[in-house]
Amino acid sequence: MAPTPPQLHLEIRNNTHSGHLVLRCFPTKCSEFQVSLSPSSLHVQTDEKCVYLRLPPEVRTAPSSCRSLQYVAADGLHMRLQVETDSLAELVPTAMKSLVAQMSFIFQCQTCGQSLLKKQIFRRVLPLPNGNWSDLVEHWCCHPDPFAKKLEPKEDDCLLGDTFMLVNVADVDETAVQEVKTGQSEVSQLAGEIHSVQKPKGSHAVVCTRCRKMLGEFTASETMKFYVTEVLVQPVTDQGLKRNMLKRSVFVESVVAGRLMELSSAQSTFRFCIQGHDGKTYILLWLLNSDTLLVRSHVKPDVCDFCEPNKRIAKPGLSFKSYGANNAIKVLYHPCLKGRNKDIRDTWEKNIGVHSLILPVNTCLELLLILAASTASLPSSLRSMNSFKVAFLNLD
Numbered sequence: 001m002a003p004t005p006p007q008l009h010l011e012i013r014n015n016t017h018s019g020h021l022v023l024r025c026f027p028t029k030c031s032e033f034q035v036s037l038s039p040s041s042l043h044v045q046t047d048e049k050c051v052y053l054r055l056p057p058e059v060r061t062a063p064s065s066c067r068s069l070q071y072v073a074a075d076g077l078h079m080r081l082q083v084e085t086d087s088l089a090e091l092v093p094t095a096m097k098s099l100v101a102q103m104s105f106i107f108q109c110q111t112c113g114q115s116l117l118k119k120q121i122f123r124r125v126l127p128l129p130n131g132n133w134s135d136l137v138e139h140w141c142c143h144p145d146p147f148a149k150k151l152e153p154k155e156d157d158c159l160l161g162d163t164f165m166l167v168n169v170a171d172v173d174e175t176a177v178q179e180v181k182t183g184q185s186e187v188s189q190l191a192g193e194i195h196s197v198q199k200p201k202g203s204h205a206v207v208c209t210r211c212r213k214m215l216g217e218f219t220a221s222e223t224m225k226f227y228v229t230e231v232l233v234q235p236v237t238d239q240g241l242k243r244n245m246l247k248r249s250v251f252v253e254s255v256v257a258g259r260l261m262e263l264s265s266a267q268s269t270f271r272f273c274i275q276g277h278d279g280k281t282y283i284l285l286w287l288l289n290s291d292t293l294l295v296r297s298h299v300k301p302d303v304c305d306f307c308e309p310n311k312r313i314a315k316p317g318l319s320f321k322s323y324g325a326n327n328a329i330k331v332l333y334h335p336c337l338k339g340r341n342k343d344i345r346d347t348w349e350k351n352i353g354v355h356s357l358i359l360p361v362n363t364c365l366e367l368l369l370i371l372a373a374s375t376a377s378l379p380s381s382l383r384s385m386n387s388f389k390v391a392f393l394n395l396d
Helices: 133-140 248-267 342-350 363-375
Strands: 007-015 018-024 035-036 041-043 050-054 059-072 076-085 103-111 124-129 159-160 164-168 177-181 185-190 193-198 205-208 214-220 223-227 230-234 273-275 281-296 320-322 323-333 355-359 389-392
Touching: 007 076, 035 059, 185 323, 205 223, 248 281, 248 323, 248 355, 248 363, 273 342, 273 363, 281 342, 281 363, 281 389, 323 363, 355 363, 363 389
Parallel strands: 050 320, 124 159, 273 355
Antiparallel strands: 007 018, 007 281, 018 076, 035 041, 041 050, 059 076, 103 230, 159 164, 164 223, 177 205, 185 193, 205 214, 214 223, 273 281, 281 323, 323 389
């Protein structure tokens, strides 16, 4: 089997133009190696092999700024340096930001693509108050709660919450969705373990009639809630709709990352309780920064860019391994399954500065798998910080 070539992990902070570069998977038998750094690539040479790693075209390093050079046995070579990046394309906002009145949008089941609404234009698109607003009413008013009546959309209205959209049932295609009473348990599998999820009694889930995927809930007799992680919302252009069906994990990752960034920017909140629609907290999440550009290699065992150092390379272009750059957010998190991290969970749930985000239970478990996979892909010394686990969520 061919040896696994060194792998690249480069975390760039766009605001400070600083980068933390880790070169991983050095051969354990090599006694010494040389690393040559140029603005656009790296050249690693050991006793017997050498490899070229090409950075994305929009990323350029400053070799003379290299500092804090350190070799960590379990990780590889760590270094910090200045990095310049070209102006990147503006990030596409989530559906919660892009939905506007008097424009044509199509709502689809994210899993199978079935259209969910009768009409494609909303007369009004209005934001709902902050998710914790009802908890503060008693501090605002000295008389009975004037907001006791729920805010519900009228026909041709769409009300936007933190992670959901409320629409009137008259706007929904009754052949595309089905109401299912969910007073029973549901079994989910996470990382090889079986978890029994107790759904809230008396609630009524909304499922897609084609793929049976849960899309949301009935919150009132005339109101239907669609979760932003279950529904694909796209504008209808004059050229026709280009259906952007992403892999499920990629869609969940980008939508959650986008909402975390939007909410932190709008409300200056950085700590979140990710809760299921059953009322339980599944993840405690702390947004560390949102200006990260992440360059990472995902090399398969049978793909090797090593070449003999004493042989002339016939096709220099083939001796390079190129990597793409992704906008990402860096988060710290605690999983809360099976009573784990109960003390800090209880503290966060009582803290008014912690923002609660409600998602379907299975989506919470999917998100936990995505976070765990990101953590496992990091160099071992970068996987934790102050007892929290570290992960990156891609925005694009």
